[in-house]
Structures are given as C-alpha cells and as structure tokens.
Amino acid sequence: MSEYVLEMNGISKFFPGVKALDGVTLKVRRGSVHALMGENGAGKSTLMKCLFGIYHEDEGEIILDGKKQSINSSKMALDLGVSMIHQELHPISFRPVMENIWLGRFPMIKGIAVDHKKMYQMTKDLFQKIDLDINPAVLAGTLSASQLQLVEIAKAVSYNSKIIIMDEPTSSLTDNEVEHLFKIIEQLKSEGRSIIYISHKMEEILKISDEVTIMRDGTYVGTWPASELTTDLIINRMVGRDMTNRFPPKTYQTSTETIMEVRNLTATDPRSFKDVTFDLHKGEILGLGGLVGAQRTELVEAIFGLRGIASGTITIHGKPYQAKNVEEAKKYKIGLLTEERRATGIFGVLSITDNTIIASEKKFASGGILDNKKRRNIAAEENKKLNTKTPTMETLIQNLSGGNQQKVLFARWLLTTPDILILDEPTRGIDVGAKYEIYTIMQSLAAEGKAIIMISSEMPELLGMSDRVMVMSDGHLAGILNKEQADQVEVMRLATAYL
C-alpha cells in the first residue's frame, strides 16, 4: 500500500477558450490534512470537481488507493470513498435535516418503505459522534447558515469516506464553531481519513494542515509541509509576487464632518438590532465588527430600506431620512454591496455592461429609451478604473472570478454617485491579490470624501482597514473604538459583551 491515498498526476482541463487546469499534481497522504491554496480562479475548485466526478479531466490520471480510476459521476466518487463539502450550500429547505443527510441512501424497511425511525436514530448517532446538537427532525430551512454548514460536514462524515474535500468550510462559521470543526477534523484524522482543505484563511491553514499544495493560474506551484510555511510565504507563492503588506498604506485624511446620524434605531423584528446610535463621518471607513448573528447585516439593510424600523431616527446631511425601499435610499445617495454576491448581487446570465448599469439605468435614458452606446462606454470606463479583468463587456458576469464580479458591483454602485457606501463583507471569497485591489478602491473612495461602512468578519481586515471600529453584539451596539484603541482583544471583548 502506498503512503498516498490519492494521487492526481498531470491533470489538465480545458473549457472553451480557457485552460482551467494545466498539468496539476496533488498527492494526499493517509490520515493527513492537506490544504489546497491559491487565488480565486487558480483552479482549486475545478481540480476538486474533477476528483468528485462533476467534471472529467481532459488529461492526466487519478490514482485512488493505488488504483487508477476514471471518475464519471459524483455517485461513483462517493462509492470510491471521496466525499465533498461544497462551498455553496444547497439544502432542501422544506425537508427535515435527516432526509437532507441520507438523501439517495435512505434506510428501508424490506426494501419498500423508508424507515424513518432508523433514519432518525442514525442521524442522532452521527450528530452525537461529532458532538452536534441539532434535532434531526426539524426542517433544514429553519437552521442558521452555520448550523447548515455543520450539518453538511456531518453529511460528508456519514459517507465513511477515505477522503473528505472541504471547500471553504468555515466561511459562515463563528470562531467557536471553527474550533468545533477543527476537533471534528482531528477526530477524522485519527480514524485514518484524509482531508483536502480549501480555504483563504491563512491562520486556519497553518493551524490545521499537515501539508500545503499551492496553485496559481491553473498550474501547480508546489507542495510543502505546513511547518515550513508562514503567511507571507504562502501569499508570495500564491500570487507569485512579493506582498509585503496586506493593506495599502493610508493616504487620506478623515474629516469630522458628520454625514449621517443614527439615533436609537430599533428593528421591527424584536430579535434583531435594538437601540443603535452612531455617527458616520465624511471620508471615513467605519468598520462594523461582531460575531455571526450580531445583526450587522440587518442594521445596514434597514438603513438601506430593505427592512423595517420600529423606532429611532436617521438624519442625513441634517435632514430626517427613513427609506421604505431601495429607490428612496438611492435618492439619498446610499449604496449597498450585499453580503451574498451570488444570491443578491450579480445577475449571472446578464452581461458586464448590464450588471454595471442596472442600478442607474435612468441616467442613460431619455423617456425610458436607452442610449446603448453611452451605457457601454461608461460601463467600460468605470470597470477600467477599477481594473476589472474581463474578455469583453458582453461577457456574462457568471464567467468572471469572484474578485472581478465584486469590482463590477463596485462599478454598479459608484455609478449611482453615492455619498454613503455600505459594504457587507466586501472581500468574502475573494483571493489575496483582488482583496488588495478592493482595499485600494475603498481608500480612494474615502479620499474622495465618501463615507464607507464596512462589515467584516475578518479581524485583520477590520483592524487594518477601518478608521473607527464599531462592534455589535447580539443586536446591541457594544462600542465604538478609535483606530488606536482597536485591537483583537478589545474587539472580541465587545463582540461577546451581550452574549
């Protein structure tokens, strides 16, 4: 038996006009955690899809347990002992948790009827094994995003696979839950299973993994033991250039002129935010930190007219303001980039031009009739300013990488000429190089005098980018820190203040 449970040798994959993978190698040892790293668009997901039978490689070989395999379907991958936790969760919301887990392999009574009792017990046992406290009979739709993520992890475990692929498993988990996941991973390792772990979070990778394989632009860069790596080394090898600083140097002056005053704002939903008071200054980046569930997104969506406000006041430029819908918010020059880029941001089947212009169509129309030439030119110009990389302006946005999609969304909102720009997790799922560009864009906007509210769950980003940090805890505003006061410990203390 070879020491590797999985060998992928010289894997190449072509898509029309693109070489997504070019001779990539991945060797995973038995009972180890193997991190797979690379910028978005480096080909990590494509490689994993080849392993999981969603794509079929055009060149190269996959050797599982010493035997060459041609994996044609996800079913076959599962049968061969490979399971995968997908980056995007697709729960069947209106079915119980247990049915979501055992779908396609329900326990049966005499091969005729589904054995619900047994299924319940199996789920209970599974959850117990990984120390998860969720009722198997509740509907999947009633769970929070992080609970769903844990259920998905449980599902992958339930296949008893030799290899478990985890694609960004912590993107919607809180720190405690990440710890929980790491415990599960340790347990799986001790059972002799291997884990392929994809994540952008350096701290996690260095903590949990044994070996790290780095990819860049669809090619294989190399594999190193995690003990030999540092964050800077990984970033260097991922981007192929020196990145001495993760944040651009600050070049602008914040003013003390208040642009928006929020006083005692309370949501209609009693479980949401309450009694929030703060000022937003011109030309500043106000960080908004807190744990998952702190109601940060709900707060900014209420300001943007997407959620109800029960009491409290907002004034903008000294004028009272309360938006019932986004149209009104736009009139007051507020823009919002939402957290879920795919669900509420991009129009996947539409072109870059259409995606850029959609929030400001009226500026390009007289009497409802559009000036298509002007639309195309302005969209191209705006995207060029933000350095969006796209083959043409007619390309569908779903074919761009996450970072470039985000730049298009920036262009969309900048075209509405906002004074206040709210960014909800602006760099989630975006690779390091593109992150830096997004930060640069944010800083130049602040320098132009725009006020930015940035929700971020990444501590380094929150501390590195914000002029002031506002921390929420369970719907309450726990405190506002100046740049000098703000550090990891203080933010965490505030974030847990009301728990």
Next chain:
Amino acid sequence: MSESRELTCEKFGKLMTIIGAVVAVLGAILILVKNSIKNSGGLTGFWKDIYDLPWFIFLLGCGIIIFGALKWRRYLGDKTSTMDTSAKAAKTFLLNNGIILALVVMVIVIAIKENRFMQGRVLVDILAQASPRMIIALGICFTLLIAGTDLSACRMVSLAAVISASMLQNPEYPNRFFPDLPYLPVIVPIVLAIAVCMLFGLLNGFLVAKFDMHPFIATLAVQVIIYGACSLYFDLPPNNSQPIGGIRADFTLLGQKRFFQEALPAINGIPILIPIALLFVIAIWFVLNKTVFGKNVYAIGGNREAAVVSGINVFKTILCIFVLASALYGVGGVLEAARTAGATNNYGVGYELDAIAACVVGGVSLNGGVGKVSGIIIGVLIFTIIQYGLQFIGISAMWQQVIKGIIIAIAVALDLSKYRRK
C-alpha cells in the same frame, strides 16, 4: 487554436459576402433562364417542377450577403478579433443552431416529396399564419423572461375577439349582438377590447406582484375568470351564445387585406397580417433591448433579489409586464376576429401553450432572464412551417401532434445542453 486555422472575423465576413454573392447570382441566372424558357413556349419537366426555387436561392444568397456584411462591419474596427474554427467550435455551432438545421432538412424533404411546396405563395401563406401567433408569443415571452408563465393568454384572445366582433357587425345583419348600436369608428371597439384585456392583465400582475403568487396559479385563476366573464357576455340576449357573424368589411380588412395584389400576382399580394406582426416584432425588440423597462425585465428574471437590492421597482415592473403581455394578446384576438370575420367564446384555445412552446424552442429559458426576439421568431416559424408542411404532404393531424411534441422535447434538450458543461 492553431495559427494556421486562425480566421479573422473580417476575413470570415468577406468570405460569407462572396459566397452570398455567388449564390444570389446563381439564383438570378436561374430566374432569367426560367423566364426565357417560359416566354419561348411554356414550361415542362424539370423547369416546371422547380417552381419558385430560383427565387428562394436568390433570397438565400441575399441573406448570406447581409449576414456576412454585418459580421464584417461589426469587427472592422477590431482587426484582431478572430473566429474559432476548431472542431470543437464547429460542434458548438451545430449544437447552437441544431434546431434550424433540422428545420432546413425537413423543408428539403418536404420540398422533394411535394415540389409544389417551393412556391412563393406557400411562403407568404406560412408567414401570414405565423403572424397572429407571433404577436401572442411576444406577449408571453415577457412573462417567461421573469421565470413566470401566462395561462390566461388564450382566454384573452377570445375575449378581445368577442368584444371587438360584437360591436363591429353590419347594420343590416339580422342577428346583431347589439341591435341598436350606432355605427362606431372601427378603432373604438378595438381599443375597448384591448383595454379590457389590459385590465385583466393588471389583475394578473397584481396577484403576482402583490401576493408573490406564482404566475402559473395566478394566471390560471384569471384565465377561468375571463372565460366565465366572456361566456356571460357572449350569452347576453339576444345573442344567446350564437357565433358572432356579419362582420363589417372595414374591420375584416384588418385581417384579410392583401397589398400589391396587382404588382405581385404570383403570390396574390402580401397579407396585411405580415406587416402588422413585423411592426410588433420591431416594437418588442426595441422595448427589450433599448429601454430601461426591458433591462429591468431581464434583471428581475436573472436574479430577483439582486434586482430589489439594486433599487428596481419590481412591483411596478411586474404589473407592466402582465399589462403589456395582455395588450398583445388583445391585439392577437382582434386580428383573429378580423381574419376569420367572426368570433365565439372558444377562440384561441391552446394558443398559450403553443406560444410558450414556440418561445422555449426559440431559446427562452423558463428559469428566466434569457431569451431573444430573434429566437422567438425562429420558434414561431418552426412550428408554423412544420404544421403547414406536414399538412402539405398529407400527414394526418394526429401524426402532426406527435411530431410537434417530439420537436419540443428535442429542441429544449438541445438548448439545455448548451449550458451544461462536463
């Protein structure tokens, strides 16, 4: 892509233009030869059997020239843009245009089996038959573009037909719907009929937008309401549910007039329905591609949540979609009444499903956000040509249904395989 196979769009455009010119010239020569034979003493054998084929070859050549010239012009500014001529690209091309190729093969088979099919008047007949369907399909495509549907289209057609016909009967006709109705300008009942349809469209849109009801069920409910209301109206004394007849000539002209009958005796003129449909095609193309409203329709279909967050007034847009769609059904109904010089409350049955099928065959996605007017034209034409052609070679109506169903399934399967990557 290897160097040697690289072909710039400019070259490709030139090549197509030249091929088109050759085909057109060939057609023109055939036309001239045929005419000279005809003048020198009647057509026999081969020259008689090809009917208007030379003209079709000529038109095909002109079409290729236009296609090539457009391709050429579009990339003139960018000399470096290239065509992908690899085997894979060719395969994609076949896949993308599979349904058109199938149609071409079918037309050729029909033409070989029955030479008379190659006549100008057949083509004109087909276009005229396709026209009312086209207008209805254009209406329904809006509801499909927002990932919805509209089942009330058929009943709106009958409603508009009955209303307009009931007010446009000859004064001398004994069985008048409104015996004492004064002579109305022809436009009044037409506008009234379309307006009533739009009211029901408003109801459709309101149910969908306000209560977030699925369009399938909302329009099903409205469909039933319209049928009931239309039947009640149709049953008013003294008519008591008799088919409406005795339609005024100035109204039937709208469906039956033919232009250039003297100038074009070979095809007996051009039916008025064709330019009317063309007008609506252009108008809807304009709305979808050149207006804020059109962009909003695609956006709502592409990602409704993102549309809300972008500040699009989704409520208003959905209302407008259903009102506009029902106006088009109303137009379709009025034209049906004019064309057939009559109306009953059972006009238009099944039109909505035909229209949906035509849209889907033409590449409109039921998941919303994807669809072009050019595709809808092709979809409608495919169905009309096949129906007409099969009738022409004497295939029974029952077999026609079977074939129609098979075409829908294959076309959609082909269309979807475009989006699936493996």
